[in-house]
Amino acid sequence: MMLLGLISWPYVRRHLVRSLLTTLGIVLGVAVFVGMHSANEAVLYAFHRTVDRIAGATHLQVSAGEAGFDEEVLERVQSLPEVRVAVPVIEAAVDTGLKGQGSLLVLAVDLTGDRSLRDYDLESGDEELIDDPLVFLAQPDSLMVTPEFAERNGLDINSRMPMWTMEGEKQFTIRAVMRSGGLASAFGGNLAIMDVYAAQKVFGRGRKFDRIDVAVTEGVTVERARVAIQRLLGPGFQVGPPSSRGQEFESLVSVYSITANISSAFALFIGMFIIYNSFAIAVTQRRSEIGILRALGATRGQVRTLFLVESGIAGFVGSLVGAMGGILLARGVAGFIAGLLQGVYGIAQRADEVATEPRLIAFAIGMGMATSVLAAWLPARNAARVDPVQALQKGKYQVLSAGENRIRRRAAALLGAGSVLCLLFGRSGWAFYGGYALTVVASLLLAPSLALWLAEALRPALKWIRPVEGALAADSLIQAPRRTSGTVAALMLSLAQVIGLAGIARGSYGSIVDWLATALNPDLFITTSQNLATRTFHFPESMGPELRKIPGIADVQMVRSARVTFRGGPVMVVSVEIAGIAKRARRRPVEGNERDMYRLAAAGEGVIVSDNLAELHQLHVGDVLEIAAPTGLLRLPVVGVVLDWSDQLGTVLMDRSVFTRHWRDDLVDIFRVYLAPGASAPDVKSRILERFAGSRRLFVLTNRDVRDYILRLTNQWLGLTYVQIAVAVLVALLGIVNTLTVSIIDRRRELGVLQAVGALRHQVRHTIWMEAIAVGTVGLVLGLALGSVNLYYVLQVAARDLSGMRVAYGFPVTLALWLVPIMLGASFVSALVRTRRVGGAWLARRGARIRVG
Amino acid sequence: MFHRTSAAVLALGLLVAAPGVGAQDARQIVQEAQRRTDARSQQYEGTLKVFDAKGRVTDKRWTFARHGSHGTSKAVLRFTAPPEVKGVALLVINHPERASDQWMWTPAIARERRIALQDRSTRFFGTDFSFEDLEERDVGQYEYWLLGEETVEGVRTWRIRSRPTHTKSSQYTSSILWIRQDRYAFVRIENYKDEQLVRRLVYRHLENVQGIWTARSLEMSDLRRKSRTVLSLEKLQYNVPLEDEDFTLQALRREQ
Incomplete structure (x- = not known):
């Protein structure tokens, strides 16, 4: 404690x-971790x-999956x-x-029996609140809402709402208001109860239910x-406790959760x-202080502890x-995630409350401290090893011995070979991820040697630009690789x-654009919602022939999508007239x-699966798929x-x-409409809207609208x-600033001597500028090289364990080119800021001190 | 329950003094009460007044038609007022050996819904009757005990306890019936759940309609909710010409 206070x-x-x-490093890491989680x-x-x-x-x-059942x-x-109640x-x-109300979750039930399961806890006591239960059932416009929703919108019994x-x-018509709490607090209070049979009509569900809630006999x-129940209904139905819906939801959003976890880990790294x-x-x-401390009798352990405690406090x-x-960040991110889930999965979810989970906070603080202590371990060990005499010999400690470098290179070669073996022969996840880790560690071990070689390679170029300054800058790097490594x-x-993140982003984007061009080529799409993923409403099949009669329409394809259970997880079944697709949007498998693929699928003798499903479940042509249907x-x-x-x-x-x-x-979610030659999309769109005005809720989207939506x-x-990329670039910049600072501080004497022997300030x-640019160049070259390897692994991770999507390898050249001026510019600017101080009063003062010393 | 339902809402109970029926056992009394209400069909217009615990009164009107004999009869109850519920109908198809089948028809969405057996104990659309109270059951589905005789509002009655047999599913664990000795008409029924009195049905204004003694007013009280419903019968007729096909789901849809 005394040392902490004194030193x-x-x-x-x-x-x-x-x-x-x-501290910012920890702040950033922990904030992202806490925020995301x-x-x-x-x-x-x-x-x-x-x-x-x-x-x-x-x-x-x-x-029975999203499509419901009879x-x-x-x-x-x-x-x-x-079964007591179903x-x-x-x-x-x-x-x-x-x-400003967003989505309202409508829970449609049969109120004649539902009271046995759910306590509606009506505002004025039991059923009296439903002014007249018979009217509630007789009128399909009847709604029961929560008091919060009613209050927010100034609604009362018999009020009308759209x-x-x-x-x-x-x-x-609002015909009842529940009491606060309990059921009324579900979905952030944006909950309404209506009659299930009215809901079938209102939402176009036909004679189907989404699910049956069961209470078992005493x-x-x-x-x-x-x-x-399972034996009675067969394997086409899922029977489980309500909590199993949560598991399904979690598995649905697992891709997002994994991405969030990777972001957190990356931020901490x-x-x-x-x-x-x-x-x-x-x-x-x-x-110098360490040298003095050591000279005064402080042990190596005390010095090491001093730095570790410092790092622990900084970490805390x-x-x-x-x-x-992170908590502040979470409030914004939760809304973002909820929006994303609705857009991508069609699941409306409200996350109005971001709770501060003490265990998460404790874990994050512990993790931040551990990370901090771990990161400070090597510097602390180095500090402990400072020799009091050597401490006065500036710069000497920065030299890496040839032996040290050789050991590192050999270890790197060994690990590199291990990673190649894992890649070539390893089939399991452990082998793959082990190989990935070995590659990263090997690169880290090789970094000093590679930096040295690159600095040597850069020396002639630097010398050519500025014979004296260039040589000095290159030598500084060559002679003190530890400082820059x-x-x-x-x-x-x-x-x-x-590079890895940008590569996968670019690859995915490009792949999506290609897919949009081939698969989504109809001129118009008729949907029940502007959000293509939401399947609350459906069209009747009879609308298809009606659409075909509209002048200007050449072809109409009916699409019905429903999430179903396959091998315990949710997948999307897309049903469409395959023969029509083969004719209009033929895709190469x-x-x-x-030819066989389209022929057999159109005849109902097989299914076509997406490459990501095949990858995630190891499916191949000829494998028999077993899908649970009602x-x-x-x-x-x-x-x-x-x-x-x-x-x-x-x-x-x-x-x-x-x-x-x-x-x-036989319901339809989307009609894919192809126009007759010469027909104008806006004209046909108007005709469709006019034909179904007032009788159908529909949105007519042009091909451009759909593309823009998906790309958005x-x-x-x-x-x-993109956030991760920005953070990575920020770290790179911080690294350069730090290195330059070390470099300048460490070379005070050398710079002072240079000035003393007649070197001009400029x-x-x-x-210093050239040294900064050289560090930037070395980091850039190594980063791009490792990035090209990392991109391979990132694509594999995404394909293996995230979405199963196979994205073609494509080095993000444009971004790499952008990185050159960004990194070199940042290096230069950092150097500029630092050298102002070096060239001004600061150096004079420091120089004077050096001379006196 | 047969006696309650048939006597209360559907068949309304009619008793004529039957020769040879004197001191009898409980089952015989109930059987005789059922026999005396026998009619090929029945029709009336009902007015329903629901008095809730806070004194609010809700009015509804319906037409009722019943066809067939006890235990296998079919009935349709169709609301005529207020306008919001006009056309809503309930079809009841009784079975002697099991619970009745019941469907509700909602004209606004042109849909029928089956009233599940599990839901029979729930209130019948905000009244103090339950769906089960609308069923017509066979005497054989209950066990009876004669508890004694009692004078109710100046009339001598038999006091009988009934309990559903194990084949009968009912929300009530037992009931106590009061049957007039002079006309074999029901006077009062009290329904118990685990020894707790939950509903009481009182028959009033007994009249002879086409030879059948019928209560023109029935009052069902829900003792837990402290509310009551009064059903008044108008234009009551027995043995009117009705067809079997008028008591089907198709007929419900047709007449919306």
Whole structure:
């Protein structure tokens, strides 16, 4: 403690900016970690809470994927002796048309029996609140809302409010208000109850239910009832407790969650390098103090502990500030995630409350401190090894011995060979990720040697530009590789990450654009919502022939999409008339024979799967797919694999006839419309809108609209990647600034001597500038090189474990070219700022001190 | 429950003094009460007044038609007022050996919905009757005990306890019936759940309609909710010409 007060505190005060920079690394890492996790947790928590509140006394829920199932299933479930109550449910998130209210979750139930499961806790006591239960059931415009929603919108009993229906915007009547809390707090209070049969009509569901909520008979275990229901309905149905919906949701958003986790880990990793750099600087700056301490009898352990405690304190303060920042960040990110989920998965979710989870905060602080201590370990060890005599010999410690370099190179070669072996022969995830880690470690070990070689290679060029200053700058790097190796390594890793992220972003974007051009080529799309992913409303099949009669329309294809369960996880089934697709939007398979693929799929003798589904589930042509359908287990062979970006968890493309038969569902989500030659898209659009005005809720989107929407969504999704890229670039810049600072401080004597022997100030400045640019160049070259390898691994990770999407390798040349001026410019600007001080009063003062010393 | 339902809402109970029926056992009394209400069909217009615990009164009107014999009869109840509920109908198809099938028809969405067995204990559209109270059940589905005789509003009655047999699913664990000794007409029924009195049905204004003694006013009280519903019968007719096909889902849809 005494040493901290005597040595550390004065240093922190003297180098406040440096100390803040050190802490910034932790702040950044912890803030991103807490922010991302809190936001993620908030969304998941909101979902779980909604499920929980809505479930009431439900023991089991019966569902058959997103497409729902026939009404008759209800009677079958109700007939089981193990079932006390079974009630039908339809759930839909709809727009209200009320300003600023977002989606309203409509829970449609059969109120005659639902009271046995859910406590509506009506405002004025029991059923009296529903002014007249018969009127509530008799009038399909009846709604029961929460008091929060009613208050927010100035609604009372018998008030009218707009809500989107299958037939456009309609007025609904508030016939009851629930009491606060419980069910009323689900979905952030934006909850409305309506009659399930009215909902079938309003949302165009036909005679189907989304699910059945079940309470088991007294004395019967939930598991026994579950088995009985499952046996009765067969494998096409999912029977499980309400909490299993949460698991499905989690698996649905797992791609996002993994991305968020990677972002957090990456942020901390970067933070670690910032701390490492900052402490390396601190050790450099305080070598004299350390030497004196050692001379006065301080042990190596005491010196090491001093630095580790310092880093621990810095880690604690940084983590605390980071955690606070993270909570603030989470509020914004939660909204972003909720929007993203609605856009990508069509799931409306509200995450109004971002809870401060003490365990998460404690973990984040612990992690921040551990990261800080870990990052400071090497500088602390170096500080402990400072020889009191050597401490006065400036610069000498920066030299790496030839032996040290040789050991590093050999270790790197060994690890490199290991990573190649893992890549060539390893089949498991462990081998792959092990190989990835070995590659990174080998690169880090090689960094000093490579930096040295590159500096030597740069020397002639630098000398050619400025014979004296160039040579001095290059020699500085060559003679003191330890000083720059940390920065070069940080730069290398940051830039490698930038290249990896930018590469996958660019590749995905390019692949999506290609897919849009081939697969989404209709002139117009008719949908039930502006958000293509939302499937709350559906069209009846009869609309197809009506559309075909509209002048200017040459062809109409009906598409029905539904998320179903496959191998325990959700996948998207897209049903469409395959023969029509083969004619209009023929795609070349990545596996399988094109002609056979379309012929067999159109005949209902097979399914086409997306490449990501094939990758995630190791599917190949000829494999028999077993998909749970309400009529039983559908078994069809895979007849082709195509590139498809429709869904991140995989798509099964099947003929409409197969879907209609097995799901007993002839509804339509999207009509793909091809225009007759010479027909004008705006004219046909107007005719469609005119034809269905007032009778159907529909949106007519042009091909451009759809492309723009998907690309906007893609950009939104890639937004996280762009943030990571920005952070990586920021770290790279911080690294350069730090290195230059070390370099200048460490070479005070040398620079002073240079001036003393007649070097002009501008010559000193030029030397530092060139050194900075050289460091930037070395880091850039190594970063781009490692980036090219990293990109390969990142693409593999995405394909193997994230989305299964195979994105073609494409080095982000444009970004790499942009990085050259950015990194070199940043190096130069950092040097410029530093040399102003060097060339001015600061150097004079320092020089004087050096001379006296 | 047969006696309550048939006597209360559907068949309304009619008793004629039957020769040879004197001191009898409980089952015989109930059987005789059922026999005396026998009619091929029945039709009336009902007015329903619901008095809630806060004194609010809700009015509704319906038409009721019943066809067939006890235990296998079919009935349609169709609301005629207020306008918001006009056309809403309930089709009840009774079975002697099991619970009835019930469907509700909602004209605004042109949809019928099945009232599940599990929902029979719930209130019948905000009234104090439950869906189960609308069922017509066979005497054989209950066990009876004669508890004694009692004078109710100046009339001698038999006091009988009934309990559903194990084949019968009911929300009530037992009921106590008061049956007039002179006309074999129900006077009062009290329904219990686990020894707690939950609903009381009182028959008033007994009149002879086409030879059948019928209560023209029935009052059902929900003792837990402290509310009551009064059903008044008008234009009551027995043995009117009705067809089987008028009591189907198709007929419900047709007449919306």
